[in-house]
Amino acid sequence: MKIGITCPYSWDVPGGVQQHIRDLAEALIDEGHEVSVISAADDDTPLPPYVTPAGRAVPVPYNGSVARLSFGFLSTNRVRRWIKEGGFDVLHVHEPEIPSLSLLACWVASGPIVATFHTAIPRSRILLVTYPVVRTGLEKINGRIAVSEAARTTLVEHIGGDAVVIPNGVATPRYRKAEPLPGWPGPGGAIGFLGRLDEPRKGLSVLLKAFEILGPERPGLRLLVAGRYADADELLHKLPAGLRDRVVLLGQVSEDEKVRLLHSVDVFCSPNTGGESFGIVTAEAMAAGLPVVASDIEAFRQVLRGGEAGELFANGDAADLARAAGRLLGDPARRAELSAAALAAVADYDWSVVARDVYSVYETVVLGSTEVAVTASGGEFG
Amino acid sequence: MITDIVIVVAAALFIGVYVSWRAGRIDRLHARVDMARAALDATLLRRSSVALELATSGLLDPATSLLLASAVHGTKDITSRPRDLAESDLTRALRAAFSQPDFRASIDGKEGADELLAEVEAAAHQVFLARKFYNDVVAATRLARSRPLARVLRLSGRATAPEFFEMDDSLVAENTSAPLGR
Numbered sequence: 001m002k003i004g005i006t007c008p009y010s011w012d013v014p015g016g017v018q019q020h021i022r023d024l025a026e027a028l029i030d031e032g033h034e035v036s037v038i039s040a041a042d043d044d045t046p047l048p049p050y051v052t053p054a055g056r057a058v059p060v061p062y063n064g065s066v067a068r069l070s071f072g073f074l075s076t077n078r079v080r081r082w083i084k085e086g087g088f089d090v091l092h093v094h095e096p097e098i099p100s101l102s103l104l105a106c107w108v109a110s111g112p113i114v115a116t117f118h119t120a121i122p123r124s125r126i127l128l129v130t131y132p133v134v135r136t137g138l139e140k141i142n143g144r145i146a147v148s149e150a151a152r153t154t155l156v157e158h159i160g161g162d163a164v165v166i167p168n169g170v171a172t173p174r175y176r177k178a179e180p181l182p183g184w185p186g187p188g189g190a191i192g193f194l195g196r197l198d199e200p201r202k203g204l205s206v207l208l209k210a211f212e213i214l215g216p217e218r219p220g221l222r223l224l225v226a227g228r229y230a231d232a233d234e235l236l237h238k239l240p241a242g243l244r245d246r247v248v249l250l251g252q253v254s255e256d257e258k259v260r261l262l263h264s265v266d267v268f269c270s271p272n273t274g275g276e277s278f279g280i281v282t283a284e285a286m287a288a289g290l291p292v293v294a295s296d297i298e299a300f301r302q303v304l305r306g307g308e309a310g311e312l313f314a315n316g317d318a319a320d321l322a323r324a325a326g327r328l329l330g331d332p333a334r335r336a337e338l339s340a341a342a343l344a345a346v347a348d349y350d351w352s353v354v355a356r357d358v359y360s361v362y363e364t365v366v367l368g369s370t371e372v373a374v375t376a377s378g379g380e381f382g
Numbered sequence: 383m384i385t386d387i388v389i390v391v392a393a394a395l396f397i398g399v400y401v402s403w404r405a406g407r408i409d410r411l412h413a414r415v416d417m418a419r420a421a422l423d424a425t426l427l428r429r430s431s432v433a434l435e436l437a438t439s440g441l442l443d444p445a446t447s448l449l450l451a452s453a454v455h456g457t458k459d460i461t462s463r464p465r466d467l468a469e470s471d472l473t474r475a476l477r478a479a480f481s482q483p484d485f486r487a488s489i490d491g492k493e494g495a496d497e498l499l500a501e502v503e504a505a506a507h508q509v510f511l512a513r514k515f516y517n518d519v520v521a522a523t524r525l526a527r528s529r530p531l532a533r534v535l536r537l538s539g540r541a542t543a544p545e546f547f548e549m550d551d552s553l554v555a556e557n558t559s560a561p562l563g564r
Contacts, residue, residue: 060449060478061471064456064463071445072479073488099448107444131451133444 001362003028004088004372006079007039008100010057010068011047014252016168016280017094017118020147023171025050027355038082040070040101054078054101062099069100080108080374088372090114090362096137106137111372112365114143114358117163120150120275142365145358148299164361167303168280169354170346175259175287181224184264188220189329192265192290194258194281195272197229197249203271203295208239208247209318210271214326215243221329224265226250226258262288266335267328270294273316279303283349286310286342291335293325309345310338404526405537411523415544418516422547425512426469429505430454433476436502441489446479469509470550476506477553506553513547520544 007021018039025035029050041053054075057068079101083091092114093102106113115138144163146152152163184190191211195202204225211223225247229235236244253261262268268285272295279299285292286303292310294300304310311328313320328335347353436442437450453475456468463471479485489495527538 056482058478061456061474062449062452069445069449071443071449072482072485073443074482074484075445076443099445099452101445103445103448104443131448132438133447137444 001359001366002034002087002089002371003036003092003362004083004086004090004105005035005037005092006094006102006105007037007051008069008095008098008102009040010045011039011041011051011053012045013068019280020116020118020168021094022048023169023351024355024358026171027169027351028359030352031355031359033359036082036086036088038079038101038105040068040075052078052082054082067098069098071099071104075101076104076108079104083109083372084374086372090366091372092116092358092362093141094118096141097134103134103137106140107133108374109372110140110375112143112362112369113141113372114145114361114365115141116145116147116166117151117155118147120148120154142369143361145361149302150298166354166357166361167349168283169351170280170283170287170349172287172346172350174255175262175284176289178256178259178263178288180264181260184222184224185266186220186222188218188222189267190222190224190265191293191325191329192261192268192285193223193225193227193271194253194261194268194285195227197225197227197235198231201273201275202227203273203316204235205238206271206273206295206316206318206321207269208235210322210325211243211247212240213319213322214329215240215246217326218329221246223247224250224261226253226261228252258284259288262290265290267325268292269321269325270300271321272297272300282310283346286346289339289343291328291338292342293321293328295321303345303349305341305345309341401531401535401537404529404531405535405539408523408526408532408538409541411519411526412538412541412544414519415516415523418512418519419544419547422509422512422516425505425508426457429502429509430457430472432498432501432505433472436498439494439498441492441495441498442479449475450479466547466549473506473550473553476502480553503553506551510551513549513551517546520546 005021005025007018009015009017011018021037025037028035035050036052037050038052038054040057041047042057043053043055045053047053054070055078056074057070059066059068090112091105091109093105094116095118096102096106096115138159144155144161145166146155146163147168149165152165155163193204193207197204214221223246236247262285268290270279270282270292274297282292282294282300283303292304294304294310294312295315296312297315301312304312311324313324433450434454437447453472456463457472523544526532527543532538
């Protein structure tokens with residue numbers, strides 16, 4: 001099948017949606033499909049052969065932060081040309097509610113369209129989704145996929161219609177083996193964390209508070225922390241002086257470094273306080289066979305099978321986290337048990353499985369339909 | 383003796399008049415701050431409303447439209463984000479839309495396009511002016527309030543010190559060959 005996929009965010013900025021699209025495209029290609037992705041990306045960005053740049057990914061304020069998106073008539077023209085030349089059997093747009101390529105593709109295309117919604121839309125943004133230009137685009141979609149129950153719920157409650165839930169995939173083989181970082185995890189044990197440090201909902205502050213409790217109890221214990229941050233000093237100054245040098249910040253890490261980090265610690269912590277629709281990072285840790293301690297938010301409850309494949313602690317409760325992590329660190333047998341359970345649970349999320357689920361959605365929408373074309377009315381710009 | 387009394391009374395009278403004039407001046411400055419703030423609010427509202435008009439005009443592609451509408455939405459939702467940041471976001475969204483290469487050419491000739499663009503630019507320029515005037519009078523007021531006499535005698539009464547309104551209000555992008563705004 002010829003499949004066209006749109007990525008609304010800049011390809012070279014690390015992010016969950018970009019990674020999802022890359023892994024999905026590669027899994028579909030492995031299955032023998034012909035896949036073309038158009039992505040927000042500058043023309044000189046190095047791209048895999050199946051990606052077409054839409055030109056000019058512009059940093060703009062959106063939803064309270066700055067995102068690099070592709071919009072405007074030039075991007076529209078590129079999308080139109082890509083659809084015209086692609087001759088796709090199905091068009092798969094991601095996050096069409098974002099002002100970027102996917103919305104543009106919905107606008108200019110006709111024919112079978114599948115959309116994937118990655119995040120639960122916050123209440124304050126609902127109004128914008130019902131905004132006419134978005135609604136017109138969304139109405140053209142034939143099949144909708146939500147990556148989580150939470151994302152599906154907002155669709156059902158606020159936009160109307162339903163969506164099938166197909167969770168994110170994990171490229172599990174990529175995480176299976178890696179060389180630990182030199183000197184890690186060390187005799188006193190180590191806890192790992194991955195995620196933006198300055199995004200409060202990622203919950204690093206909960207983990208640091210728990211470390212204040214755990215640190216004195218377990219003298220050699222260290223924290224290995226990776227992720228983008230604005231001000232590391234400010235972050236660590238809240239910790240007592242004796243603990244500060246036991247927290248190692250790696251900054252933003254590459255894919256390969258990420259896998260090494262996962263093999264450098266004894267326990268992985270996902271202290272997110274909310275806003276997480278699936279928790280791909282948690283699943284990646286599971287794919288590395290790492291025992292996970294996670295907050296008991298809905299997304300983690302699901303991926304950890306209600307606590308069978310990892311420890312859950314009361315969301316936001318540092319003392320409970322310290323208790324759960326402490327118990328794991330002191331019990332190698334339990335860690336081995338959870339590691340095996342995590343590997344088994346995460347197999348359900350492997351991309352090969354997920355791509356087949358997505359493909360069956362394609363098969364459904366192309367029934368009795370012609371190939372994807374450009375609409376006559378869809379945004380003609382000189 | 384009599385002359386002494388006259389001098390003392392005259393001096394007391396003079397000081398009284400001077401102090402009350404200073405207090406009156408601070409009071410008038412506060413009133414001017416309020417007026418300038420009202421004018422600034424009015425220009426910000428007007429800018430939001432013409433930006434929304436542009437977003438819903440059908441002149442732009444849906445992504446740019448949604449970007450603008452979302453930024454306008456942010457300026458109305460004062461609970462989740464400070465006003466100055468939300469207004470700056472709207473400026474940046476407008477700038478991102480306007481600074482596309484050949485932006486003008488892309489909508490040239492469409493009905494109402496020139497008028498609407500001119501209106502957005504005018505509204506943005508008014509924000510720039512109103513904010514400048516507001517910050518000027520805030521600066522004067524803060525200076526008057528900070529004088530020793532005003533502080534010791536608490537001439538500003540219960541009125542709180544006015545705050546500057548800082549935001550990004552330039553539609554002209556740096557390093558662009560085709561600037562917009564004035």
